[in-house]
Amino acid sequence: MENKKVNFSEWYNEIIDISGLSDKRYPVKGMNVWMPYGLKAMQLIDNLTRKYVDSMDFQEVSFPVLITRGQLMVEFEHVKGFENELFWITKGGSDKLEEDMAMRPTSEAAIYPMFSLWVRSHTDLPLKVYQIVNVYRYETKHTRSFIRIREIHFFEAHTAHATYEDAERQMSEYLSIWKKLTDMLCLPYLVNQRPDWDKFPGAKYTLAFDTVMPSGRSLQIGTIHQYGTNFSKNYNITYALDDGSHEYVSQTTFGMSERLLAAVISIHGDDTGLIFPPDIAPIQIIIVPIPSKKMDVASYGVGILNKLMDMGYRVKMDNRDAYTPGYKYNDWEMRGVPMRIEIGAREVENSHITVSLRSESGKKTMKYEEFFENLSEMMNSIKETLTQRAASTMRDLTVNAAKIDDIKDLEKIVKAIWCGSEECSRKIEEQTEMACLGLNQESTETGKCIVCGRNGTTGIFARTY
Numbered sequence: 001m002e003n004k005k006v007n008f009s010e011w012y013n014e015i016i017d018i019s020g021l022s023d024k025r026y027p028v029k030g031m032n033v034w035m036p037y038g039l040k041a042m043q044l045i046d047n048l049t050r051k052y053v054d055s056m057d058f059q060e061v062s063f064p065v066l067i068t069r070g071q072l073m074v075e076f077e078h079v080k081g082f083e084n085e086l087f088w089i090t091k092g093g094s095d096k097l098e099e100d101m102a103m104r105p106t107s108e109a110a111i112y113p114m115f116s117l118w119v120r121s122h123t124d125l126p127l128k129v130y131q132i133v134n135v136y137r138y139e140t141k142h143t144r145s146f147i148r149i150r151e152i153h154f155f156e157a158h159t160a161h162a163t164y165e166d167a168e169r170q171m172s173e174y175l176s177i178w179k180k181l182t183d184m185l186c187l188p189y190l191v192n193q194r195p196d197w198d199k200f201p202g203a204k205y206t207l208a209f210d211t212v213m214p215s216g217r218s219l220q221i222g223t224i225h226q227y228g229t230n231f232s233k234n235y236n237i238t239y240a241l242d243d244g245s246h247e248y249v250s251q252t253t254f255g256m257s258e259r260l261l262a263a264v265i266s267i268h269g270d271d272t273g274l275i276f277p278p279d280i281a282p283i284q285i286i287i288v289p290i291p292s293k294k295m296d297v298a299s300y301g302v303g304i305l306n307k308l309m310d311m312g313y314r315v316k317m318d319n320r321d322a323y324t325p326g327y328k329y330n331d332w333e334m335r336g337v338p339m340r341i342e343i344g345a346r347e348v349e350n351s352h353i354t355v356s357l358r359s360e361s362g363k364k365t366m367k368y369e370e371f372f373e374n375l376s377e378m379m380n381s382i383k384e385t386l387t388q389r390a391a392s393t394m395r396d397l398t399v400n401a402a403k404i405d406d407i408k409d410l411e412k413i414v415k416a417i418w419c420g421s422e423e424c425s426r427k428i429e430e431q432t433e434m435a436c437l438g439l440n441q442e443s444t445e446t447g448k449c450i451v452c453g454r455n456g457t458t459g460i461f462a463r464t465y
């Protein structure tokens, strides 16, 4: 297997292939096949997302994939932002369609014409919906599994509120949902306000969640957007006030994709393979029996299997005859199963269970009861280890820079005092090839811009995916 630190890109492609997450041999460029193991992991991420947004009174919807040219053209900034990324459908059978239709690159243009029908009075507000669907973008850059693709597995939440203040509260709610989700995935991130020239097309402002990949390049893994009334004015989404007049709603969105899975793979994995955080591991516990002539290993194993299943764990017993226990250990380690149980004659004889955690080296033999008493604690310790390791790697891959010369040829995330001007960010970009990710929201440091010397706050710069 490739060395992750030395050859991250090759390591990434190899692990996705051999662990059975995705098959990129499908004949449409940038559209890959979700394999069962990868799909299961993504569905587990989706289920966590559903749980959190449902608890905040969001409702799930499913909109059609096609958007008419007319629907799209309503919001000019938005269309302009996506015009080079659209797939168009122009024919039905052999007939030319009366109106061309685009495959959604995101769903503002699909959802907001309906919002304008649904919202009548303030009692219809807030309106909070989401969908988890595929969106389509004609990517011309080099495609990469789960990172840059043309058919994207997309979560998008859309809200409408009576006032801008309500919409701002929604932005804070997104931040708390995001924290819960990334805690489960054990992922570190920065919250950066994208500069105006790089915000979502049509948004008032964009907050992006950026993480750091082992290559030192940043990966945007989620975004939330404050639209204010930019879209509602164009799509005519209003509610009636008591005096009969109408007010435009304020809107927000929250978007993320399988890039979350890309981050999990890349940040937690090692030279042995994947490491899944327990909450999204397709298999949380693998039981490997070590065949014995004198003891009934299998039925002892099945007892443990059934008990774990009753407790709600995703658990499997590897009964493949053709492979040795050693082969099986390696195989499940490569697939990132967080916990392995070994059952041999000695374990059966003494009512013991031998456990090893994918996040640590070594194994531990404990009494049957002791294992079940400690199980949830062991799962938590895996999460803690992954969280701390990821945070420490991110610290290692982040530098504070006092001048541009410090960061030339650097493969890291750079924090630098920046005045916020496009001019200074362009200068940094020209000399370092680093993009400006915007102003860091978690940092309160102030000082002099490293380019022009004017007053500034912490800006984030990085090579990006």
Ligand SMILES: [Zn+2]
Binding pocket: 418, 419, 420, 421, 424, 449, 450, 451, 452, 453, 454
């Ligand atoms: Zn400056």
